[in-house]
Ligand code: HEC
């Protein structure tokens with residue numbers, strides 16, 4: 001086992017990054033790495049080809065032994081953790097159906113926002129037109145499954161404008177909480193939100209069942225069994241007339257709507273709706289960004305990162321303190337922090353409580369991992385145990401993973417930063433300054449001005465770019481062809 005054998009030990013080469021480095025980065029993983037090294041990796045001779053001569057040492061591109069311990073906690077990316085709350089999570093047939101649904105605009109209702117009329121500017125079609133918005137509209141494969149289409153680009157345009165930017169979906173199945181505010185506790189449950197949101201698909205669960213019946217019946221029934229018959233319009237809302245009547249809270253005075261349905265009919269529909277979420281999640285689990293140049297570097301190919309990228313890595317895990325929050329193989333701690341990102345932009349909410357708003361929602365979610373449609377409610381309950389709003393949750397947003405990040409501008413939950421350089425500049429200033437920009441809550445106290453030089457900023461950006469993974473299998477990037485499975 002030579003995996004760690006190539007490591008270069010220059011103790012004191014870059015004076016141990018910033019006061020001994022981020023304390024919370026060297027957790028159990030680092031200890032495991034150390035054990036593995038002690039057992040089977042004789043200390044390697046310094047490898048000058050890795051660029052650690054005198055000049056490089058003073059340029060800060062060498063990794064100390066302690067740096068390597070941290071670096072090994074960032075790579076490789078393991079497979080996504082099992083999701084016991086979704087019995088279909090790892091089924092290929094479910095993933096193939098999920099992929100078809102992900103790219104299917106027929107699961108959407110009438111467009112509401114006037115901006116949609118400007119198709120040249122990224123709109124979806126004339127106001128009132130239906131069947132225009134698929135998941136892929138705001139999560140485009142060529143942008144790391146994020147949105148670079150909507151104009152202005154800060155947030156995303158579906159039937160209306162969302163108040164936050166669409167996150168990239170690469171490695172999403174590794175996360176513990178979903179949405180920027182963590183208001184969902186399972187990936188399958190997350191996917192149900194956009195379908196019924198008036199700003200996104202503006203559709204409804206009853207309309208989803210009818211769309212499945214028409215367009216995806218054989219594939220659905222092969223996995224989940226017979227679809228219910230919704231032809232009785234005295235029992236089920238007439239979603240062909242108005243798709244929005246088929247969701248909770250629709251409150252249509254002149255039409256039968258979801259809230260007026262018999263509870264057992266609601267349950268029939270809810271079950272199919274949840275199955276759609278489970279199929280979508282099975283597809284999303286396959287969107288993995290791995291095997292980047294950074295991973296090759298960690299695995300022993302020292303030439304995989306150039307000098308500048310290595311300088312960026314040393315800063316990332318050291319003086320710039322990024323690894324305090326962007327840690328582990330996804331480069332996210334899965335937690336929520338307040339970066340002081342300005343609530344600024346045409347469709348951005350003026351005030352956004354972030355995690356403090358998400359916690360009450362996830363605790364009360366009838367379609368969550370602890371609910372009746374979960375395949376393991378006790379696992380869901382364990383996940384939620386002890387969750388309550390703390391002061392630090394106000395204005396805190398989920399730490400995004402950084403693998404493949406270069407493909408998915410703009411950045412932050414408001415899409416506030418158009419480029420990675422803008423992101424690094426924001427951190428260089430110590431995050432947002434509440435006397436200048438508006439955001440809820442208090443900024444994380446660890447975010448302080450970094451005093452980076454221009455070259456150091458560029459090095460950090462170069463390092464972030466080196467996190468681009470191997471291309472996804474092409475079979476995952478487009479609607480699946482009729483009848484066939486997407487990928488083997
Ligand atoms: C109109 C644009 C739009 C459409 C259409 C859309 N999304 Fe999203 N998506 C967003 C935005 C914006 C967010 C972040 C919202 C938030 O955090 O409040 C998001 C968040 C997500 C997340 C959470 C990612 C994370 O890191 O927590 C997932 C997963 C996701 N969407 C999947 C889907 C799926 C599946 C569909 C189709 C059923 C879909 N989206 C349709 C804009 C869109």
Ligand code: HEC
Pocket residue numbers: 168316320321322323324325326336337338339340341396397398399400402405408410411412413414420423424427428444446447460464
């Ligand atoms: C205190 C924890 C913390 C630290 C330290 C930190 N980040 Fe972040 N990072 C976050 C959070 C939280 C967000 C999302 C903030 C938001 O949108 O409100 C974020 C967002 C980002 C994004 C945008 C990603 C996207 O998809 O929108 C990038 C890039 C990034 N950070 C890189 C860095 C770099 C580089 C450093 C070091 C200079 C760093 N971060 C330090 C927590 C942190």
